[in-house]
Amino acid sequence: MQKNLVIVESPAKAKTIGKFLGEDYKVLSSYGHIRDLKKKSISIDYEHDFQPTYEVPTDKRSVVNELKKEAKDSDMVWLASDEDREGEAISWHLYEVLGLTPENSKRIVFHEITKSAILNAIQHPRQIDINLVNAQQARRILDRIVGFELSPVLWRKVKPSLSAGRVQSVCVRLIVEREREVINFKPQTFYRVYATFTLSDLKGQQSEIKADLNHRFDTPDEAQAFLEECKNAKFYISSITKKPVKRYPAPPFTTSTLQQEAARKLGFSVSKTMLVAQQLYELGQITYMRTDSVNLSQFALDSSKDEIIKTMGEKYSHSRQYNTTSKGAQEAHEAIRPTNLNVHETTGDSDFRRLYDLIWKRTVASQMTEASVDRTIVNINIENDRENHFIAAGEVIVFDGFLRLYKESFDDDAVDQEDEVGLLPPMEKGQVLQYKKIQAAERYTQHPPRYSEASLVHKLEELGIGRPSTYAPTISTIQQRQYIEKESREGKENEFSIFHLTNGEITKELKKEMVGAEKLKLIPTDVGIVVNDFLTQYFPDIMDYNFTATVEKEFDEIAEGDKKWTSILQDFYSKFHPEVVSTTEIKFEHKVGERILGKDPVSGRQVSVKIGRFGPIAQIGKAEEDEKPKFSSLRKNQSIETITIEEVLELFKLPRTIGIFESLPVVVNIGRFGPYVHHGSLFISIPKGYDPMDIDMEQAQALILAKREVERKKYIKSFDDEPELQVLNGRYGPYISYKGNNYKIPATQKPEDLTLELCYELIKTQGEKPEKVRKTQKKRDKATEAAKAHTVRKSAKNGAAAKKAAAKKAAAKKL
DNA sequence: CAGTGAGCGAGCTTCCGCTTGACTT
Numbered sequence: 001m002q003k004n005l006v007i008v009e010s011p012a013k014a015k016t017i018g019k020f021l022g023e024d025y026k027v028l029s030s031y032g033h034i035r036d037l038k039k040k041s042i043s044i045d046y047e048h049d050f051q052p053t054y055e056v057p058t059d060k061r062s063v064v065n066e067l068k069k070e071a072k073d074s075d076m077v078w079l080a081s082d083e084d085r086e087g088e089a090i091s092w093h094l095y096e097v098l099g100l101t102p103e104n105s106k107r108i109v110f111h112e113i114t115k116s117a118i119l120n121a122i123q124h125p126r127q128i129d130i131n132l133v134n135a136q137q138a139r140r141i142l143d144r145i146v147g148f149e150l151s152p153v154l155w156r157k158v159k160p161s162l163s164a165g166r167v168q169s170v171c172v173r174l175i176v177e178r179e180r181e182v183i184n185f186k187p188q189t190f191y192r193v194y195a196t197f198t199l200s201d202l203k204g205q206q207s208e209i210k211a212d213l214n215h216r217f218d219t220p221d222e223a224q225a226f227l228e229e230c231k232n233a234k235f236y237i238s239s240i241t242k243k244p245v246k247r248y249p250a251p252p253f254t255t256s257t258l259q260q261e262a263a264r265k266l267g268f269s270v271s272k273t274m275l276v277a278q279q280l281y282e283l284g285q286i287t288y289m290r291t292d293s294v295n296l297s298q299f300a301l302d303s304s305k306d307e308i309i310k311t312m313g314e315k316y317s318h319s320r321q322y323n324t325t326s327k328g329a330q331e332a333h334e335a336i337r338p339t340n341l342n343v344h345e346t347t348g349d350s351d352f353r354r355l356y357d358l359i360w361k362r363t364v365a366s367q368m369t370e371a372s373v374d375r376t377i378v379n380i381n382i383e384n385d386r387e388n389h390f391i392a393a394g395e396v397i398v399f400d401g402f403l404r405l406y407k408e409s410f411d412d413d414a415v416d417q418e419d420e421v422g423l424l425p426p427m428e429k430g431q432v433l434q435y436k437k438i439q440a441a442e443r444y445t446q447h448p449p450r451y452s453e454a455s456l457v458h459k460l461e462e463l464g465i466g467r468p469s470t471y472a473p474t475i476s477t478i479q480q481r482q483y484i485e486k487e488s489r490e491g492k493e494n495e496f497s498i499f500h501l502t503n504g505e506i507t508k509e510l511k512k513e514m515v516g517a518e519k520l521k522l523i524p525t526d527v528g529i530v531v532n533d534f535l536t537q538y539f540p541d542i543m544d545y546n547f548t549a550t551v552e553k554e555f556d557e558i559a560e561g562d563k564k565w566t567s568i569l570q571d572f573y574s575k576f577h578p579e580v581v582s583t584t585e586i587k588f589e590h591k592v593g594e595r596i597l598g599k600d601p602v603s604g605r606q607v608s609v610k611i612g613r614f615g616p617i618a619q620i621g622k623a624e625e626d627e628k629p630k631f632s633s634l635r636k637n638q639s640i641e642t643i644t645i646e647e648v649l650e651l652f653k654l655p656r657t658i659g660i661f662e663s664l665p666v667v668v669n670i671g672r673f674g675p676y677v678h679h680g681s682l683f684i685s686i687p688k689g690y691d692p693m694d695i696d697m698e699q700a701q702a703l704i705l706a707k708r709e710v711e712r713k714k715y716i717k718s719f720d721d722e723p724e725l726q727v728l729n730g731r732y733g734p735y736i737s738y739k740g741n742n743y744k745i746p747a748t749q750k751p752e753d754l755t756l757e758l759c760y761e762l763i764k765t766q767g768e769k770p771e772k773v774r775k776t777q778k779k780r781d782k783a784t785e786a787a788k789a790h791t792v793r794k795s796a797k798n799g800a801a802a803k804k805a806a807a808k809k810a811a812a813k814k815l
Numbered sequence: 816c817a818g819t820g821a822g823c824g825a826g827c828t829t830c831c832g833c834t835t836g837a838c839t840t
Contacts, residue, residue, distance in 0.1 A: 290833090
């Protein structure tokens with residue numbers, strides 16, 4: 001019988017700690033929470049002080065059973081989950097589920113995983129802090145109430161299977177509001193003036209300086225007038241100011257800052273960063289990757305100091321401890337850093353190496369001396385012009401310090417392309433300059449940038465919404481619900497004018513540039529916009545950007561023992577629930593989010609757009625009229641909010657019957673996967689370059705015949721003895737199809753010469769794959785729908801349940 | 816890949832935070 005059982009949250013942590021503690025200690029992991037509110041029902045008893053009903057989820061049963069067994073075999077159980085609200089609750093649930101007592105259990109905490117920290121923790125045990133636990137229960141139950149009361153309102157008023165929650169709904173709101181700012185933005189033009197001057201020093205050496213005007217002009221006339229004035233003006237240096245400036249390194253990484261920098265410097269998505277970081281953590285190469293703390297352990301401070309002195313010298317070392325400033329931080333862990341700072345690089349694939357390199361550099365740089373820069377500002381006056389002057393800036397790095405290793409990136413780096421400033425030639429006050437050229441270029445003010453995944457995380461953290469463990473999952477949830485999409489937009493070509501002044505002559509040039517290109521930005525869908533507007537109108541408190549911060553304050557009061565958790569919930573629920581009831585009872589004249597655009601000039605029937613079962617649709621006519629309404633999906637790039645009646649009427653020009661071929665109609669339409677020609681049982685995608693609005697019979701016939709040819713060529717060979725095996729011609733050349741799986745044919749083998757035996761051999765050498773059951777069309781439809789509704793994980797686990805639901809749906813559909 | 820679209824049915828969907836593997840729909 002072992003003496004001690006220590007339970008931590010993460011298995012990697014358990015492994016490390018196990019090494020520090022001797023034979024008398026067994027260290028196991030709870031794998032996070034082991035108990036939660038029951039999954040299906042709301043599981044809160046409103047009649048009895050919000051009494052929750054907890055259950056051990058199925059995927060935690062085996063963990064719990066093992067812990068139970070080990071606990072029974074131990075003299076003492078040490079509950080060593082993290083020291084924050086969630087961690088305290090994990091310990092409490094363990095205490096309850098494992099049937100522990102104050103005599104056979106102790107609660108311990110540590111912030112860094114070192115032998116001394118853990119031994120010290122064991123010397124100073126305490127009991128479970130029930131106030132902190134209650135704060136967690138309040139948080140959990142409030143989130144359940146919000147999610148499970150609000151989502152059904154959306155099912156009734158907007159569309160089934162939608163969701164709402166304290167975090168996700170506000171997240172969508174940020175993106176919707178930013179999109180509106182972008183749409184409503186009216187770019188303004190202005191003229192920016194910049195010049196190149198020449199000056200000669202005492203020895204007659206010529207050099208050049210670039211300088212910007214301190215003023216922008218609103219119109220081309222003003223810009224031109226200014227250049228006119230410069231033609232014969234005298235330019236001289238009116239002042240030279242030198243100022244030493246210091247630059248300080250950024251603090252070590254938290255989850256949020258790591259996600260942002262990995263996106264900017266490595267182009268990683270938020271989830272990719274977390275995936276790679278998780279692997280580095282499991283290999284013991286970095287500390288825990290879900291943290292909001294910038295704190296470094298004494299060990300990390302000491303070893304980075306050693307490392308810096310050893311590789312760069314004493315003057316580069318400057319130890320610092322940073323303070324966490326982000327809202328709602330709980331600081332149960334250290335900052336993200338390499339576990340051993342003397343390991344400068346890691347092995348593995350390039351993603352691995354690059355992320356490790358980033359973390360190593362950021363950590364070490366944070367412990368390095370600040371950089372010293374001499375900054376020079378030169379004012380160049382224009383004689384007889386007291387309002388305008390040119391400014392030239394120069395910078396010399398006197399001591400590079402941390403910049404030797406690492407420089408933080410910022411989101412607008414790409415915008416400030418003229419950011420580089422270099423060395424200025426020697427000059428003195430009063431010196432007269434000659435202009436070489438002066439240019440006034442037309443520029444446009446830019447709309448605020450759409451959010452990227454990383455900049456959204458930054459904003460969420462700033463508002464104190466969400467936690468390090470939820471940033472990545474939240475972004476994928478709102479994508480799965482199809483509230484937002486990640487999209488890239490190509491830039492548009494834009495013409496602008498530049499006036500040049502050279503040799504006393506002004507010329508005008510028209511130039512083209514690409515503007516407005518955006519890479520993988522977050523854009524709301526129609527569903528996202530409609531849901532957001534609905535929630536913002538009827539539940540403004542929940543949708544308030546400060547809602548989380550406000551309730552967090554109350555949770556803190558519970559944790560401090562100043563307030564009762566049930567009365568906080570009572571206050572909230574007594575206000576919130578009636579709002580849910582009254583909103584549910586509203587009989588809307590139109591469907592939520594519906595826009596009436598006017599009347600169809602041909603039939604006189606009403607034209608409207610709204611959210612349909614499969615997304616946004618346009619409709620002519622009303623359901624209650626005798627004649628059935630006509631429907632058409634909106635095109636990609638069209639939105640309920642901005643579409644015009646003309647555009648809607650255009651949609652109904654399809655489907656278009658363009659003629660008869662072989663006594664069957666040829667119909668052109670646009671479906672979910674783009675434009676297609678429909679003839680008999682054949683559907684043919686219309687290739688790019690053709691316009692479905694004016695494709696003619698000749699072109700359509702060609703497409704039909706070409707498709708037939710492909711179909712004909714598709715079958716190279718089949719065998720009477722084995723109807724399930726075929727040799728086919730596909731997009732990538734010939735292949736073998738067998739029981740729903742495909743197998744390659746080596747280039748040396750002529751497909752026509754294949755025998756059944758040869759095919760079997762090829763299948764065997766490539767490893768026969770398990771038979772795939774070919775589903776019917778309808779079933780597959782339902783399966784994808786079900787998969788969309790579930791998260792990837794859930795659908796994997798509940799495969800059988802999903803199938804059952806799908807079958808039911810399919811059955812319902814037939815009736 | 817699949818080319819859909821309003822009510823007499825049946826019963827489903829949903830939250831946030833803590834943690835990792837095990838899947839073939």
